[in-house]
Amino acid sequence: MIEILTPTELPRARQAGALVANILQTMKSRTKVGTNLLDIDAWTKAMIAEAGAESCYVDYAPSFGRGPFGHYICTAVNDAVLHGLPHDYSLADGDLLTLDLAVSKDGIAADSAISFIVGESKPPESLALIEATERALAAGIAAAGPGARIGDISHAIGSVLSAAGYRINTEFGGHGIGSTMHQDPHVANTGRPGRGYTLRPGLLLALEPWVMADTDQLVVDADGWTLRSATGCRTAHSEHTIAITPDGADILTLPKQA
Known part of the structure; x- marks a missing residue:
């Protein structure tokens, strides 16, 4: 299903995006050497509840997972x-x-991810990985807008990642989002420009x-x-998470400037 939001629904999408951005930045600021992953999960649960929102993860049980996820945030360390x-x-x-x-x-979902290094040690190869994904994300967003194609976004992302020397897995990538977390269209992290679904205002x-x-x-x-x-x-x-608008693409999950 490809869902197109109406102009009256977009403010709710912006609220969801702002909440996701705020929670992620709060978790980043609280995360120190010695922080336990289960504490991050508990803090996230509390912030979602306080905002009167709902987790998209806790009951999530897709075919590729093992039963309901059972937690409120994904925490991937090093090789995860x-x-x-x-x-x-x-x-x-x-x-x-x-x-x-x-x-x-x-009733509207937003989705975002950040990678960062904990503590004072900053391995250069790790910084390079993070920087490449951030640049690729910016390139994908720049390629999005009404009349563009999904392949244009995929090509922009893949061009940055390939130029940085990384191989690209296409099993998992971006996706449509709206009243549910995962929707069509799939947005692979590499592809050919001019191919795929044509973007329309109201698409998230x-x-x-x-x-x-x-x-x-x-x-x-094993989990x-x-x-x-x-x-x-x-x-x-x-x-x-971005919203396609008549003028381009708006980032819904951009953190507020301090």
């Missing part, structure tokens, strides 16, 4: 990149952490470039959810 199931782990200096969050507010898309340092192959943890690099290399993931 997607669907990181929170567990009893205390973060160490230099860990690369990805937080991925989707929340529904007043979650764009999410992610890469692994030296592979494009994934393995699944049935967490996806890791097959070689144990580090990974990064950046995501925003």
Whole structure:
């Protein structure tokens, strides 16, 4: 299903996006060396409840997972990149952490992810991974607008990631979003321009470039959810929800400037 929001629904989408951005930035600010992943999950749960919103994850049970996810935020550390199931782990200096969050507010969902390094140690290769996904995300957003095609976004993202020397996995990518978290169209992280669905005002898309340092192959943890690099290399993931407007694309999950 491809869902097109009406102009009267877009303000609710903006509220959902602002909430997701606020929670992610709050979790980032609270995360220190020694922070436990389960604490991040508990803090997220509390903020969602306080906002009168609903988690898109806690009851999420797609065919590729193992039963309901059962948590409120994805926490992926180092070689984990997607669907990181929170567990009893205390973060160490230099860990690369990805937080991925989707929340529904007043019937509209928003989805975003950030990657950052915990503590004072800043491994250059990890910084390069994060920076590449952020640049690819910006390129994908710049390619989005009414009349553009999904392939234009995929090509823009893939061009940045490939130029940075990373191989691209196409099993998981961006997606439509609206009254539910995952909708059509699928937005692969590489593709051919001029192909695919034509973007229309009112369409919401979650764009999410992610890469692994030296592979494009994934393995699944014993928890049935967490996806890791097959070689144990580090990974990064950046995501925003955008709304296609008559004038271009608005980022709904952009953090407020301090």
